[in-house]
Amino acid sequence: MALPCPGFEGSEKRLEVDFCFGPGTPPCGLRTLSRPQLDGLLEKASCCIVSRTSNAHFDAYVLSESSLFVFPDRLVLKTCGTTKLLDAVPELLGLAAALDLQARRCKYSRASFLFPEHQPMPHGDFSAEVQQLRASLGGNLGALGSAYVLGDALNGLQWHVFVADVGPRAGLPALAPVYTLEICMTHLCPTKAANFVRGPDFVSAAATTAASGIGALLLGAAVDDYVFEPCGYSMNAVDGAAFTTIHVTPEEGFSYASVELCGYAGATLDASTVVEQVAAIFNPERISVALSVDQSLPCCPWAAGVLAFPSAYTAAGAACQAFAHGGRTSFYSAALGGVTNPIPFPGPYAADGSSQRGAGRRLRGALARSVADVLALYDAAPLARGDAGALDAHIKCLVAAHGLEDPVYVVDLGMVARLWAAWTAAMPRVAPFYAVKCNDDEALLALLAVLGAGFDCASEAEVDRVLALGLPPGRIVYANACKRPRDIRHAAARGVDLTTFDTPSELAKLAAWHPRTRALLRLRADDLAARCQLGNKYGAEPKDVSMLLRVAAELGIEVAGVSFHVGSGATNPAAFSAAIALAADAFAAGAAAGHTGMDLLDIGGGFCGGTFDASGRVDLGGVPAAVNAALAEHFPPGCGVRVIAEPGRYFAEAAATLACLVYGVRDGRAPGGGPARDYWITDGLYGSMNCLLYDHAVLACRPLGRGAKSGAGAQLLPSTVFGPTCDGLDTVLRDHPLPRMENGDWLVFPKMGAYTHTGASAFNGFDATSPHVFYVFSQA
Structure with a gap:
């Protein structure tokens, strides 16, 4: 759109x-x-x-x-x-x-x-x-x-x-x-x-x-x-x-x-x-x-x-x-006055709390050379802890200080830094190339850039957003296997050479508009239990691998390696193991077709949202162990193959918390005949909660608020929560247990950093594309 x-x-x-x-x-x-x-x-x-x-x-x-x-x-x-x-x-x-x-x-x-x-x-x-x-x-x-x-x-x-x-x-x-x-x-x-x-x-x-x-x-x-x-x-x-x-x-x-x-x-x-x-x-x-x-x-x-x-x-x-x-x-x-920064990018909010997201064309993150720079540039407030209690207290202060009514995001950059450390410890051979489409928040990108991340881009706008950070184009993989002609020309003009393909059609376009590209053959490798399937749209079948490698050679396209994506929100470690084995077969086929310089394996995304358990360890199921074992078997250290991945949800999902004002209430009756309650909030399916439709998300929420009886012993009523538009489809929760709330209270939704506001719209005149964004840096 x-x-x-x-x-x-x-x-x-x-x-x-x-x-x-x-x-x-x-x-x-x-x-x-x-x-x-x-x-x-x-x-x-x-x-x-x-x-x-x-x-x-x-x-x-x-x-x-x-x-x-x-x-x-x-x-x-x-x-x-x-x-x-x-x-x-x-x-x-x-x-x-x-x-x-x-x-x-x-x-x-x-x-x-x-x-x-x-x-x-x-x-x-x-x-x-x-x-x-x-x-x-x-x-x-x-x-x-x-x-x-x-x-x-x-x-x-x-x-x-x-x-x-x-x-x-x-x-x-x-x-x-x-x-x-x-x-x-x-x-x-x-x-x-x-x-x-x-x-x-x-x-x-x-x-x-x-x-x-x-x-x-x-x-x-x-x-x-x-x-x-x-x-x-x-x-x-x-x-x-x-x-x-x-x-x-x-x-x-x-x-x-x-x-x-x-x-x-x-x-x-x-x-x-x-x-x-x-x-x-x-x-x-x-x-x-x-x-x-x-x-x-x-x-x-x-x-x-x-x-x-x-x-x-x-x-x-x-x-x-x-x-x-x-x-x-x-x-x-x-x-x-001697200012040497790029064309100034307005802050995440003005003095009155109004959003400035998207108002400029260059990221302030272009100035960042350290984590400290990012925190200073984006006014990240220090928090001793990033748990629900600390975040709720901070949100209350923000609402009071800025007189907020519209949706509010709090992005915990400290969480992102800890997730980075956990990733490098869990899979030290796999370099993260963050998937920009998941959440293109400017401070998030800037922080990941200074930590050393590369970036998975799928459009010319995403490429420009990353290059505006001051990064070289070699830190980008254009991981869209079917690109518009303008996308390919744009990549060529910006020096972004690493991309993916899975059809002869794509190879022909690359030969016409970006012949110096270094292309990755994308394989189909599905985790059938993934939250969002991708194999129905992208990925070459095993029977087509030899043909595609031959066509690439005939067109003069350098095949740099292999990529795959098991699906967004994958949960089955065996899917990664099987895909890495398929990639090894494709490397062998590439060598047979004359592609002797293949040196890169991209294991894609699919990593679930990073969260920490009580002991402080990140929970990725058995995926790291499966990946490490498969790499050791098929691409052992010293083989000359560099390994990257495209995590998005892992870094973004748990790092962002959304708070929405309750501005409408109504008494109702539950299906069993007992009391129930209806609420209207300032975000919905046409805004950040589009993840319910397109990302198969399951939302959780907690009340924050002036007069909300949310303590132990409070009566919980089956509640329906509606978004702000006039569409009946705009329903966020049904029969969800919540304490009795009134106009002026707030609902807080954790883990809202992945595939949320990036898919928002301005339907019905409710512009959900530019929420208020505030940053914190928690220590734990």
Whole structure:
């Protein structure tokens, strides 16, 4: 299910195409295009014209998402949000061809997206953008071109540039050098951002331009400005053959502003002064600057790549890239007050207790280098013990301190650390690669990363979430045996080479889009008693192993080893023993098929939720003993095979506790005729309790609360607990013994960390996808 983007995407995509006049080109070139033709072009890009201004040199259009500039021989299109800018390229080239105009240079650029996973394809992946753009350009121009990414992947925005140029050719006039200064800003000062909200005191767009300080940048230029309802700002200013365009997304949590000056004389444009003026208008926490010139010039004032930021900012990095047929881009970034962390990821809750989960695009865990760092970054409260009494007392304090009513998660990072130690003691040869789909909580991921875990990812969003921790792609296994083409291209672009396959179809896709991959043959190996079966969907049958290994060899795919998954929540140790024996047979078949470099065995997931008994020992049934014995028999130490696993539930299930407010009560009658009680709580089957349907979970709960008679001797009534939606299916518990409770009491559900809120929805307007999350670190 596609969830809505958590905020408007301010980062723009920018396309600039230069054309050559032909014998039949009208004198005005592209400016000859009619309004219906331009509307059709922009419809392809999913935007429309809002306003227009012109001068003798070009036409400038304010769009519903950014701006369009049309010169006789050049077009510049900028779009933001979830627009499909590159879908407009074939239409543009067709319109130009009808005017006898031939494309001679194309430049596409953009900053990193704040919400990349919500971009339509191909815009979520730069390599896919380049592939589509080259295909659209076709001919000589499409066959040319180079793609570059500038900037620090872990600290702030990056700058993506694709340039294709036919180069110097006989009969083609030289292109005039065009200088462009682009400033991108995130996390604007709220007071400054408030200038761009169309509130009750709104006067006009011109008044907004003047009051914000933007007008002072534009002396002598003709201004076309627009303030959107309820907020947002766009402006084009035309000044001879040059223009300035500004776009502002003021909403807190994803505020963004961009300022571009294009076409001004490079010798007179003082970039440092402009950056200082712009920073004063918006007071952003982060600034990125791209300085570009489209032709190589010996006296280019920006060739040295020098830019001074205002004194309040500390430069975080600089990069410069020269292009094959002339021109260059220099890219700089800086942070307010010397902050060197990535684009700040808001905390798990604000001062008022409101959730911030998912509001940022980079994990604060990227800063963590130790367990102590994680605890500090996520404000984990120390607890002497992590038992029910200690957790309940902490939850009561949280509810009182933050005035909470919505569902509350308490994640015990101390439990996770103890489970890590128990795993390494129980199965020292098996390296955990945590299954992100189980629970993608940011602090949980950050803690496991510093403990040394790898990660099992199954989608491009999960890959990006893990890479944002600052980990190398070698710490990821892409354990999805049937991937979409975009997933494979994304993995290739991010350097994630280790993946799984179980069909010739998957091998063909890997050969087409990720030929350097190191692939694991996934075998079918079922524990019929597992909570969730997977063999019905994934895993090669023994009879198909030789064929798949042969196809891989024919396609040139390196088979690195074997993987299997006995099913989620497995309980039968013999299932692991049998699967490891099957894997040994597959290794032998691989060697026979010419795959002599097989060196990895992935024994998958299926490990039950880690809990500790009274003596402090973790309970995994007989699984560790069975795994260790099977490995000793089939893959003994020194054989050259590394062993990994994909535990999810083991680390996450017992580490999270959920508390829900009781906000509705009703007396009823039990089936036997005695008294009963009905309750309504703030979470249900369309939220965290989706695990009842999809994970076959059995829930337990205990009352927490103001006035709940939960002590010894309290009368227990058969109780039905409903979730908040209007669907009768939304029933959490039936005939469950609970003491009499009233509105304002709370129910606490332990062991709610696995496959719960990651599958939640916003059905019926009850958004269960962003619960309050608080962290503790218990010692025992």
